[in-house]
Amino acid sequence: MQINSIGNLIDSIASNQSKDSTSNKQGDVTFQDLLKNAVQEVNDSQVQGYNAMENIATGKVKNLQEAVQKIEEAELSLKLGLEVKNKAINAYKEIMKMTV
DSSP states (O other): OOHHHHHHHHHHHHHHHHSOTTOOOTTOOOHHHHHHHHHHHHHHHHHHHHHHHHHHHHTOOSOHHHHHHHHHHHHHHHHHHHHHHHHHHHHHHHHHHOOO
16 A cells, blocks of 8 residues: 555645636546545555465465565555545535535
């Protein structure tokens, strides 16, 4: 898991918000694309973690420390993804409670 990729994602969102929101040029990245990429990164991390666990179980792993690191990265990325989801749902619920 790359910690800087989260920072890049936040910077990307901020730069997209500063642009004109009414025009969606071909080069612009949508929120849907950002979300899809973030979920894909978490999924890739999970796959690498499961592969590392499988390699440990079968004895194919050469460097145990790297395998354990991949497993931990997968766990942390999943926890982060779940926390972001929970925060987004809570924010949505708060918005829905607002009176207009």
